[in-house]
Amino acid sequence: MLKVSIYRYNPETDKAPFMQDYELDTQGKDLMVLDVLELLKAEDPTLSFRRSCREGVCGSDGMNISGRNGLACTTPLSEAAPKGKLVLRPLPGLPVIRDLVVDMEQFYEQYKKIEPYLQNDNPAPAIERLQSPEEREKLDGLYECILCACCSTACPSFWWNPDKFIGPAGLLQAYRFLADSRDTAADERLSKLDDPFSVFRCHGIQNCVNVCPKGLNPTRAIGHIRNMLLARAV
Amino acid sequence: MVTTVTSFGRSGVFDWLYQRVTAVVLLAYTLFIVGFIFFSDDFGYQSWSALFAQGWMRIFSLVALLSTLAHAWIGLWSVVTDYITSRTMGGKATVLRVLVQMLLGAVAVYYAVWGIEILWGV
Numbered sequence: 122m123l124k125v126s127i128y129r130y131n132p133e134t135d136k137a138p139f140m141q142d143y144e145l146d147t148q149g150k151d152l153m154v155l156d157v158l159e160l161l162k163a164e165d166p167t168l169s170f171r172r173s174c175r176e177g178v179c180g181s182d183g184m185n186i187s188g189r190n191g192l193a194c195t196t197p198l199s200e201a202a203p204k205g206k207l208v209l210r211p212l213p214g215l216p217v218i219r220d221l222v223v224d225m226e227q228f229y230e231q232y233k234k235i236e237p238y239l240q241n242d243n244p245a246p247a248i249e250r251l252q253s254p255e256e257r258e259k260l261d262g263l264y265e266c267i268l269c270a271c272c273s274t275a276c277p278s279f280w281w282n283p284d285k286f287i288g289p290a291g292l293l294q295a296y297r298f299l300a301d302s303r304d305t306a307a308d309e310r311l312s313k314l315d316d317p318f319s320v321f322r323c324h325g326i327q328n329c330v331n332v333c334p335k336g337l338n339p340t341r342a343i344g345h346i347r348n349m350l351l352a353r354a355v
Numbered sequence: 356m357v358t359t360v361t362s363f364g365r366s367g368v369f370d371w372l373y374q375r376v377t378a379v380v381l382l383a384y385t386l387f388i389v390g391f392i393f394f395s396d397d398f399g400y401q402s403w404s405a406l407f408a409q410g411w412m413r414i415f416s417l418v419a420l421l422s423t424l425a426h427a428w429i430g431l432w433s434v435v436t437d438y439i440t441s442r443t444m445g446g447k448a449t450v451l452r453v454l455v456q457m458l459l460g461a462v463a464v465y466y467a468v469w470g471i472e473i474l475w476g477v
Contacts, residue, residue, distance in 0.1 A: 277437075278437070281437040281438065281440065281442070281443070282436070282437065282440070282442075283442075284442075285357045312356070313356045314356075314367075315356070315366055315367055315368055316356050316357045316358070316359065316365075316366065316367050317357070317359055317362040317365075317366070317367045317370055317432075317433075318357040318359070318367070318436075319356065319357055319367065320367055321367035321368070321370065321371050322433070322437075347368070347371065350367070350368040351368055351371075351372065354366070354368045354369070354372075355372065
């Protein structure tokens with residue numbers, strides 16, 4: 122029997138959050154954590170969590186799984202509960218709406234700040250803006266982010282200053298546009314990042330790298346942004 | 356862009372660079388002092404006061420002292436703005452943060468003046 126302990130909080134009925142214990146017969150299968158949640162929800166329909174694609178593409182079911190942020194749909198029990206005990210909590214640092222559902226507003230607010238779209242003031246060509254294979258290669262490891270928020274909510278700097286520090290997810294995307302040969306707004310983008318909080322609250326502890334379910338490296342991208350800021354400042 | 360008026364240089368890249376430059380100065384000074392203590396044959400009051408009687412040593416020490424103050428301000432300012440915020444402790448945090456920063460500033464000025472007195476007073 123798998124023991125599952127889940128963070129429960131319904132602000133309409135509960136005074137405070139609490140951990141609720143469940144037991145589940147997995148019939149020896151190495152289920153994904155999301156499968157466990159679905160089976161438990163069939164028994165207890167009040168259990169709330171987000172999910173959509175169930176294959177690690179949409180980024181809806183980011184949560185804290187046995188102490189480590191990850192996607193429930195791509196984390197197997199063999200990894201999350203090797204000793205038969207699974208602990209599920211919402212992503213740390215963000216306000217809880219209910220159970221495992223968090224309010225992502227602060228996260229999206231930072232994403233919005235970095236203007237996550239191509240900016241180019243040159244006249245648009247007849248067909249499309251071309252990129253060489255080498256230029257396109259620079260976006261590898263950046264464009265794959267699914268904005269699940271596992272990285273930013275694993276970052277202490279984001280916990281303390283979610284309103285000022287862009288966070289690893291936002292900064293990875295900031296570099297995705299700084300590195301894009303079709304974008305001409307690099308200087309304006311950098312000007313908006315050159316304060317003691319937006320980029321420089323990153324102290325390089327690499328919690329983000331450690332938890333990213335897509336295997337991306339925000340710390341490296343932040344290092345590139347820092348070098349770009351340094352290059353134009355000295 | 357987040358606006359700040361109490362950070363060392365008011366620019367993230369400035370603070371970042373100065374913290375690293377001052378770290379290198381402090382490393383050089385520490386290695387020099389430790390090296391002097393362990394590798395001079397006649398280490399004692401005579402050699403120590405002779406060392407600090409020289410102009411370049413006083414300037415090197417002053418640069419190291421100022422580096423310590425800049426380095427500490429940048430680092431502690433980060434700590435203070437991480438933990439003493441209205442997010443962690445409510446509305447009174449701003450008053451407390453300003454007081455702590457004023458105290459740190461006063462300590463920095465005190466150490467700077469005291470250090471100069473010591474270096475040029477012996």
